[in-house]
Amino acid sequence: MQVLKFGGSSVATAENMQRVLTLAEAAARRTTTVVVVSALGGVTDALIEAGRRAAAADGAYREQLRQLEKRHLEVVRSLLPIAGQSAVLSFVKTHCNELEHLCDGIFALGELSDRTLDRLVSYGELLSSRVMAAGLAARGVAYAWLDSRQLIRTDARYGHAAVDFGVTNQQIQAAVTAAGVPLLVAPGFVAAEAGGSTTTLGRGGSDYTAAIFAGALGAEQLEIWTDVSGMMTADPRLVRHARPIPRISYQEAMELSHFGAKVLYPPTIQPVRQQGIPLWIKNTFAPNDAGTLVEVEPPANKAIVRGLSSIGPVALLRLEGSGMVGIPGFSRRLFAALAREQVNVILITQSSSEHSICVAVSEAEAARAKQAADTEFEAEINNGRLDPLDMESSLAIVALVGEQMKDHPGISGRMFSALGTNGINIRAIAQGSSEKNISTVIRQQDVRKASNVLHETFFEATTRQVNLVVAGVGNVGSKLLEQLARQQTWLREKLRLNLRVVGLANSSRFVLNEEGLDLENWQQALAGGQPLNLPTLTEQLLALNLRNTVFVDVTASAEVAACYAPLLARSVAVVACNKVAASSEYVAYARLKTLASDFNTQFLFETNVGAGLPVIGTLNDLLRSGDEVHRIEAVLSGTLNFVFNNYDGTRPFAEVVRQAQNEGYTEPDPRLDLTGVDVARKILILARESGQHLELSDIENDSFLPASCLEGDVAAFYEQLAVHEPHFRALYDAAAEKGEKLRFVARYRDGQARVGLQSIAPGHDLYALQGKDNAVLFFTNRYTEQPLVIKGAGAGADVTASGVFADILRAVQ
Ligand code: ADP
Ligand code: ASP
Ligand code: MG
Numbered sequence: 001m002q003v004l005k006f007g008g009s010s011v012a013t014a015e016n017m018q019r020v021l022t023l024a025e026a027a028a029r030r031t032t033t034v035v036v037v038s039a040l041g042g043v044t045d046a047l048i049e050a051g052r053r054a055a056a057a058d059g060a061y062r063e064q065l066r067q068l069e070k071r072h073l074e075v076v077r078s079l080l081p082i083a084g085q086s087a088v089l090s091f092v093k094t095h096c097n098e099l100e101h102l103c104d105g106i107f108a109l110g111e112l113s114d115r116t117l118d119r120l121v122s123y124g125e126l127l128s129s130r131v132m133a134a135g136l137a138a139r140g141v142a143y144a145w146l147d148s149r150q151l152i153r154t155d156a157r158y159g160h161a162a163v164d165f166g167v168t169n170q171q172i173q174a175a176v177t178a179a180g181v182p183l184l185v186a187p188g189f190v191a192a193e194a195g196g197s198t199t200t201l202g203r204g205g206s207d208y209t210a211a212i213f214a215g216a217l218g219a220e221q222l223e224i225w226t227d228v229s230g231m232m233t234a235d236p237r238l239v240r241h242a243r244p245i246p247r248i249s250y251q252e253a254m255e256l257s258h259f260g261a262k263v264l265y266p267p268t269i270q271p272v273r274q275q276g277i278p279l280w281i282k283n284t285f286a287p288n289d290a291g292t293l294v295e296v297e298p299p300a301n302k303a304i305v306r307g308l309s310s311i312g313p314v315a316l317l318r319l320e321g322s323g324m325v326g327i328p329g330f331s332r333r334l335f336a337a338l339a340r341e342q343v344n345v346i347l348i349t350q351s352s353s354e355h356s357i358c359v360a361v362s363e364a365e366a367a368r369a370k371q372a373a374d375t376e377f378e379a380e381i382n383n384g385r386l387d388p389l390d391m392e393s394s395l396a397i398v399a400l401v402g403e404q405m406k407d408h409p410g411i412s413g414r415m416f417s418a419l420g421t422n423g424i425n426i427r428a429i430a431q432g433s434s435e436k437n438i439s440t441v442i443r444q445q446d447v448r449k450a451s452n453v454l455h456e457t458f459f460e461a462t463t464r465q466v467n468l469v470v471a472g473v474g475n476v477g478s479k480l481l482e483q484l485a486r487q488q489t490w491l492r493e494k495l496r497l498n499l500r501v502v503g504l505a506n507s508s509r510f511v512l513n514e515e516g517l518d519l520e521n522w523q524q525a526l527a528g529g530q531p532l533n534l535p536t537l538t539e540q541l542l543a544l545n546l547r548n549t550v551f552v553d554v555t556a557s558a559e560v561a562a563c564y565a566p567l568l569a570r571s572v573a574v575v576a577c578n579k580v581a582a583s584s585e586y587v588a589y590a591r592l593k594t595l596a597s598d599f600n601t602q603f604l605f606e607t608n609v610g611a612g613l614p615v616i617g618t619l620n621d622l623l624r625s626g627d628e629v630h631r632i633e634a635v636l637s638g639t640l641n642f643v644f645n646n647y648d649g650t651r652p653f654a655e656v657v658r659q660a661q662n663e664g665y666t667e668p669d670p671r672l673d674l675t676g677v678d679v680a681r682k683i684l685i686l687a688r689e690s691g692q693h694l695e696l697s698d699i700e701n702d703s704f705l706p707a708s709c710l711e712g713d714v715a716a717f718y719e720q721l722a723v724h725e726p727h728f729r730a731l732y733d734a735a736a737e738k739g740e741k742l743r744f745v746a747r748y749r750d751g752q753a754r755v756g757l758q759s760i761a762p763g764h765d766l767y768a769l770q771g772k773d774n775a776v777l778f779f780t781n782r783y784t785e786q787p788l789v790i791k792g793a794g795a796g797a798d799v800t801a802s803g804v805f806a807d808i809l810r811a812v813q
Pocket of ligand 3: 264
């Protein structure tokens with residue numbers, strides 16, 4: 001004995017029904033088989049809508065019923081040979097007539113009771129099961145049609161009636177024995193109360209019908225045939241990489257379905273679980289796929305978390321107040337009041353102080369639930385012992401399910417941290433003491449993102465998707481894109497990171513594509529993008545709500561820097577090569593840091609100092625590990641180092657500066673380098689990272705440039721450099737006489753910082769610096785005798801891009 005259930009999509013068309021007939025026939029050759037069918041896909045919804053329209057005096061229900069009749073007649077005509085059609089065609093017509101009368105009645109009364117609604121929707125399954133039966137007859141298969149309404153006895157809770165198993169089991173056993181054929185067909189979903197009027201078992205209830213049959217008959221197995229190849233690790237409509245779960249326990253399947261896995265109606269488990277009847281979930285459209293086996297104890301496997309699911313929209317109701325403490329009975333009264341109103345409680349949490357109880361209910365039932373609770377506690381609310389009931393809506397529950405979770409510490413930690421680092425705020429948590437599921441209440445709009453993040457965390461340990469938006473595609477930006485393209489495969493294979501660029505911007509356009517841009521062809525995508533508008537870019541990026549997102553700023557723009565705060569506040573990490581933010585007013589810098597830590601994300605700007613050299617990272621490592629930095633001495637300008645390494649009086653100073661500019665080391669305006677302002681910004685950032693609340697104006701700048709060099713434009717600047725050649729020559733000679741070299745040095749000491757030109761003696765760490773090198777010396781508690789020295793090229797697109805790249809990886813790991 002076995003029971004097979006075919007869902008709405010499996011019987012949606014004549015073609016699908018043929019598949020089902022073939023599967024049913026084959027099954028019946030093996031052992032006696034009961035086939036339970038749903039209504040044709042979409043029919044139940046259409047019937048409900050027709051009824052509601054009729055009740056609302058909207059005559060459009062008639063057309064809707066005509067369409068339903070037409071659909072069924074067409075299925076019959078293409079399913080059956082002409083000779084076999086007439087009986088079932090007239091069955092369809094008579095029943096559609098009845099349907100119309102019923103709806104006319106509803107229209108006349110202007111009222112649709114739950115009882116009438118059940119009567120109305122029962123036609124879906126009555127029709128589909130008759131059509132199926134006629135299909136078997138046409139194939140010459142011996143079968144019997146069973147009327148589930150006469151077999152399944154329920155109470156009179158229309159819409160989601162409760163089964164009387166004593167009566168039901170007996171009636172089913174008797175009917176099947178009496179039928180005496182190997183194949184029986186029965187409508188799902190429908191039943192009747194003791195007085196004989198039709199009831200239904202709840203939306204999706206055909207699964208339950210099949211399980212009731214299986215339980216009553218002590219079947220060898222129950223098979224639920226649907227349109228996916230089993231119960232999956234997540235809702236496939238939300239998570240593209242969801243995959244079928246080969247084996248799962250009854251308990252786990254029940255938890256997953258309770259929290260929204262639509263593939264199985266939650267009550268289905270109970271009748272089969274009691275008798276340990278194996279339950280298979282199979283795909284009508286891919287019958288050879290393995291499917292899912294639901295059983296008592298699936299073999300242990302690596303998957304500690306078996307699956308995840310989500311349900312929404314839900315509302316959270318919170319009952320709170322000092323009057324609750326220590327007084328028994330509040331929870332009982334709350335739940336009794338909700339039960340009276342037939343409100344289904346999906347999740348409960350209670351603070352250990354007993355100050356508050358929180359329940360999640362379907363949003364459709366929320367108003368009723370609040371009303372029930374407010375009425376129950378009216379007296380306490382009036383005398384101030386309880387606060388008025390608090391209700392929050394547009395929420396959803398996302399649950400992780402797995403019986404092995406209880407033996408493995410850290411699952412909830414990983415869950416919360418994965419959600420947290422993606423800016424998904426958790427409003428409530430419930431975890432049974434048996435820890436078969438961990439449920440979180442989040443915003444409904446975050447469900448897709450949360451499901452994907454959790455699926456990646458627990459089921460795709462293999463790869464994690466990282467989404468980058470790169471602002472600025474100049475020297476450094478285009479080098480970065482080149483490096484990303486080159487490393488993509490390596491990162492996927494070695495670090496299991498799927499790094500994608502989902503957005504690009506230059507000074508005139510931007511483009512966003514959540515599927516990721518082709519890095520071989522980004523110029524084209526950007527050219528076809530929208531005109532640049534940074535607030536729009538930010539808004540659209542946030543609306544995509546992608547996981548693991550990093551905004552990369554390789555511009556020098558203050559407007560771009562102004563986007564960081566709103567991004568960080570939504571947990572988008574920011575990697576900046578742009579120095580504007582970190583060297584602006586202290587409060588602005590500090591606020592970005594706070595935002596990053598409050599929203600569990602990263603604000604990184606290693607390349608602000610020393611380009612690709614690991615300066616800020618090293619400083620942070622020293623401080624985090626408890627070292628103390630007393631003094632920093634550094635050469636932080638590639639331009640100035642180049643200039644002083646190349647100037648020896650044989651060529652004019654101005655010419656050497658021009659060469660530095662031509663070779664691309666200087667800022668677009670070389671005065672930013674020559675005046676030492678850029679160096680001051682860098683030592684300011686190091687001082688801030690060391691914990692000092694300094695402003696740029698606190699950095700003393702002993703400029704070596706005569707004041708007249710700062711007047712006018714860049715051309716005038718070069719002219720003035722030429723005029724002051726003797727001044728530069730004198731500086732050089734004074735150093736050369738002592739055998740020393742000129743270096744523009746930034747110093748930080750005990751909370752103070754200054755920058756200026758110095759003459760450095762041989763043997764000093766800053767003496768032997770080539771070309772455009774930078775060097776940073778850290779004098780700390782631990783590096784007492786010799787400083788910690790970081791030295792190397794401090795400018796250049798390639799090294800800067802690789803520093804940005806390193807920050808990106810730091811931000812996502
Ligand atoms: P039927 O009409 O066969 O009863 P349903 O539509 O009720 O089918 O259920 C199957 C659908 O459930 C699938 O098409 C899928 O979109 C959805 N679903 C949601 N969560 C899951 C899950 N965890 N595993 C499989 N399917 C799921
Ligand atoms: N036809 C019913 C529904 O759509 C029952 C089912 O398909 O399981 O809810
Ligand atoms: Mg279903």
